[in-house]
Amino acid sequence: MSETSNEVGEALAEICEAAAALILPLWRSGLTVVHKADESPVTEADRRGEALILEQLARRFPGVPVISEEDASEFGTPDAIGPRFFLVDPLDGTKAFVRGDTHFTVNIGLIEDGRPVAGAVVAPPTGEAWYTAGGRAMKRIQGGTAQPVRVRPWPPGEAVCLISHTMKEETIQALADRYGFDKREAMDSSVKLCRIAEGAADIYPRHGPTMEWDIAAGHAVLAAAGGRLTTPEGEPFLYGKASEGFRNGWFVARGG
Structure with a gap:
């Protein structure tokens, strides 16, 4: 690996930004949606973004x-993987992308010894890029000057939980009872x-299926910003x- 660990995150941000520029013109363009074996959608945007990312990596x-x-x-996925590898999701939030919503991202995370040590996440519609650099989490918009970001302390009475659009009300209430948001x-x-x-929200409990590539990059950014992502029991959340099949168990992401 040519870049130092401090430089990897910014390099990944540059690659994600290039993929975002390729994907964005396809958003709200009426492109064809096909479905994979698990019924999840995939579009030409996913495929083009992935091809660019793989070439640049x-x-x-x-x-x-x-x-x-x-x-x-x-x-399919390999039966084994070494201690250092990248996890890539070229378009996380394909359902939102297809609906025309803004909440989709390009993601690359670097794993070493089971933990995310560098990562970048880019939101194509807004041009926001979050990435790791020098042990901190940075954010820039439309390629502008980067600024450090940091989680906020838990705000009593004002804590914000992030949930999916499809979550049922009884599930939300059960999570609120458990986590206190x-x-x-x-x-x-x-x-x-x-x-x-x-520091715009406080907790994201995920009691449902995800894959490692869905969250590795965001996990790296969150950890660099002073947050944590663990199992619901508070144990370390590992990759590889x-x-x-690189499937995740339940997890909880928290700020300060």
């Missing part, structure tokens, strides 16, 4: 393996982790679960 980080969503969907906001994709990282 191979050029900038030769020899580092990559696990990427669309490739994994078509060809006061407000909720619905949104899709890994942008939820970035909103917590920048090749024997489980």
